[in-house]
Amino acid sequence: MKPLSRYASLNDYVELARSLGLEPARLIRDCGLDPAGFGTQDRWIPAEAVAELLERSAAESGRDDFGVRLAQLRRFSNLGPLSLVIREEPDVRSALRLLSRHEHMYNEALHTEVIEANGMATIRVNVDVGRAVPVRQAVELTTGVLHGLLRGFAGPTWRPMQVCFSRPAPREAATYLKMFGPQVEFDQDFDGILTYSSDLDAENAMADPLLHAYARQLLGAMTPAREATVADRVRQLVELLLPTGRCTVEQVARSLGVDRRTVHRKLAEDGTTFTAMVDDIRGALAERMVANRRHSLTEVGDLLGFSSVSNFSRWFSARYGVSPRQWRATSTPTSA
Template identity: 60%
Template sequence: MKPLVRNAALNSYVELSQSLGIDPQVLMKSVGLDPVGLTVQDRWISGVAAAQLLELSAAASHREDFGLLLAERRRFANLGPISLVIREEPDVRSALGLLMRHDYMYNEMLRGRVSEANGLATLKVGLELGEAMEARQAKELAVGAFHGILRTFLGARWQPVSVCFTHSAPKDLSTYRRIFGRMVGFDREFTGIVFCASDLDTPNAMSDPLLRNYAQQYFESIAVSRDTTVPDRVREMIEVLLPSGRCSIEQVASSLGVDRRTVHRHLAGSGETFSSLLNATRTELAEQLVANPRRSLTEISGLLGFSGPSGFSRWFREQFGSSPRQWRIGRVGQQPSGEE
């Protein structure tokens, strides 16, 4: 299976695109991404589709610095739950080490490695997309994001010794020099950031020693295996695609960067089918949504991918033995006194 990335990797993509005069929805749909699903930061999307989207956006906006402009809008919190743990690490070295050991928790195609020699530290950044394709914008987004993380720890005035890219230089270097300083090189042997090794031992001013143990305990409770199963990935994709009304095995396979036969084969090996996962996911979500009296049944039917309330009601009765409205009334009646 090809790598996935969290929706947060495209944080502020819509706003940036609109500011540059291009239509983000049209471009997203052209690579099989759902504009509505993008608002859920912790959902996963195809890494290949995300990289393609950035290339198309750069071309449409005539901005070779599109990925870098997007990186400039990133926030520390866009790393997701792991950001809560990293901010409590005692120094830059341990924070970067934790971030790179668990990169699969926020971006499965990103590979970062730090080495030290002659007083310098080199942070090399690579992407493993699973296929040969242009990914200039994704690389610049990744380097820009790492640069922003380092500045979070080292201060807004911190500058690297140099920033390197394996691809050729853009026509306009102004954005690169504004963000990285004047020591930006292209057509280099690696993509990454070179900085003083002593920066790695800089104490983390954000860290609170009293909170570190709590942060580590929290991290242990949320940490997942690097070997995420195919059913888990399919389940994630189903949940993302249901509200779009386009939750088919073809769309899920496309989002995962494979064909439908590959999805069928992996699910069969786990004793599952696409239909069984779709129904199980819908059932779990329906139970949560219908129990909330603030959501209308029409709204819920759309969130679960039904074309209308009648189809949703028939399906719900088959699963729960009553209509959604009757089931909701029964649940409200079972709540302890004083609860809505």
């Protein structure tokens, strides 16, 4: 199956896109994502769609440094709950290893590797979205974020020996020089950061030794007891795709990197079908949204993927025995 990423991987995207004269909502939809989902940071989305959004944004804005610009806006807290644990690791090496070991908790397409030899530490960055598509902006975003994390761990005076990119040198390198300093090099054999091994021995500038044990306990609580099943991933994608009008088994299969027969077979093994899953998710969402009153019934129908309010009304009446309007009239108003 194709790897997934969290919406948190696009933190600050909307603000940067607008500042560069782009229409972020249109671009987000064009890549098969839901603009409303940016308010749900922990929701999983196809990593390929994230990479595509970054590449399109760079092309349309004419800013070849889009990924690095986005990295400049990142904060340590963008890692979510994992940041609370990494912050308390005693030294830079252990913080970096923990980050690498648990990177799947926030981005399944991201792979970082730390190689130490002859007093040097090479931190390689790779982004694999499951298909041979451009990922340069995603790689540069990741490298920029990693550079910022290392400065947070080692302290503001830390400087890498080299920041390497495999891409050709850009026409305008000002953004790269501003973020990485004169150590940035292009046309290299790998993407990543080169530093001294002794830099990794440094105490983590953010750590509080008294909190380390508690942070490790928190990590144990956060780590999933099992890997997500195909049914879990299909459910997440259905919730994501419903508002876009693209919630088909073919689209879900493409996002997972499998064919539609595999999706049907895996769901059958879990005792369900794609149609039943879509219907159940629609039902759960419809109950909340119809009672909410924040959206008109026409908007609710759109958000649930119906082509018209009459189709939505017929489906709702068949499922609940009353029309959406009657359900709303008898429901206690909610604000969420």
